[in-house]
Amino acid sequence: MSDITISITDRDGAIHEVQAPTDMNMNLMEIVRSYELAAEGTIGICGGMAMCASCQCYVESNHELPEKGDEEEAMLSEAFFVKDNSRLGCQIHITPELDGLKVTLAPEE
């Protein structure tokens, strides 16, 4: 299956162009972890249940993303550093449509 390219700006401002598989049931938080773009223990703390905001990121390209579910919406309403383009990486499933996606990781809480 094909990989897609995602541009991720880490918490220190460095930009990483990474390949993300679309056939491994992965989400954006897991892609960040697999490339170790944020220190282990500072991202994906709840494991991907939308129960912490450690994978918050800002979406900076115009890709159409799946709408936020109730859990993501609720978590973002209590998270810190939230902007209009905030999403939880763990709720963004890697699909072919996301090729070229650009995101920046939110600061660690």
Place this chain on the structure above:
Amino acid sequence: MIKTDILIIGAGPTGLFAVFEAGLLKLKCHLIDALPQPGGQLAELYPKKPIYDIPGFPEVLAGELVDNLMKQIEPFQPGFTLGERAETIEKQEDGSFIVTSTSGLKHQASVVAIAGGLGSFEPRKPLIPNIQQFEEKGVAYFIRNPEVFRNKKVIIAGGGDSALDWSIFLSEVASEVTLVHRRNEFRGALDSVEKVQELKKLGKITLITPAEVVGLRGNEHLDAVVIQKADKSEETLETDYFIPLFGLSPKLGPIADWGLEIEKNAIKVNNSLDYQTNIPGIYAIGDVNTYPGKLKLILCGFHEATLMCQSAYQRIFPDKRYVMKYTTVGGVHGFDGSKKEAPKAVVKSID
């Protein structure tokens, strides 16, 4: 002073199962946990969510798994220090350790097993610059004794169950309760949301949404909070107390200063042998440890707990010889006198 054989820090699934494996070796355990109930993340974060990779359980709710573990270890009468964090550790001349928890309670054990998961759960503090200055002086992240708030003005911030439930509770105690939340929607149980709605109509709770507390005012003690509304307009509201309830997040906490080797926010252990740390007699098991190839899975925590107990036994009784025995063969003999054994096969000849 509490005395035990193995002091377990963290009462999540790994810590709880360690009690069972220790019990089979006739070792007593005591557990310390910062949360008020056993179960760790499973009980605190997702008790109603299913887990599919516990061997032998095609599906089990996290809360049920905790209940089952508690039942499984009951015969071994573990002690619990709940709602307290393990703060300091001191090695004694006889090789044992004394761990002191938040209240000053001391726990002495020959072996310490850190099963701390992601760390101890601590309140998420809002990013208000001078908030630390008012901690214990009007800002409270926990409600320990509601009577403190009797006939006082209270402002609560947050949109989850705890914000809703405490607003409801304090509406009967405090002189004024104001609930501030960034959205109009609340995330709590439906009946809590409805109850707050009702109390709002009765004038017992003032709701300010969508809005956020952005500043704190006061000299010695908190006097007022600054509330920013969606249109960026600001309003200052007098209050005696501000209670931000934004949930809990895990922090490794004081354990990080115990002289243990830490890598990637986890404690390095010897995984080729017994999950011991760089300090002999202190082990780290479950999500809190790290080694090449580490996976943070409950089932891996169970395995690590089992090997840790064998090593702890050797450490406590260096001269005793022991070989592992299947529970099907040896049964389970509780410290409470209870006994579980496989029924004997019936041997009967056929005429």
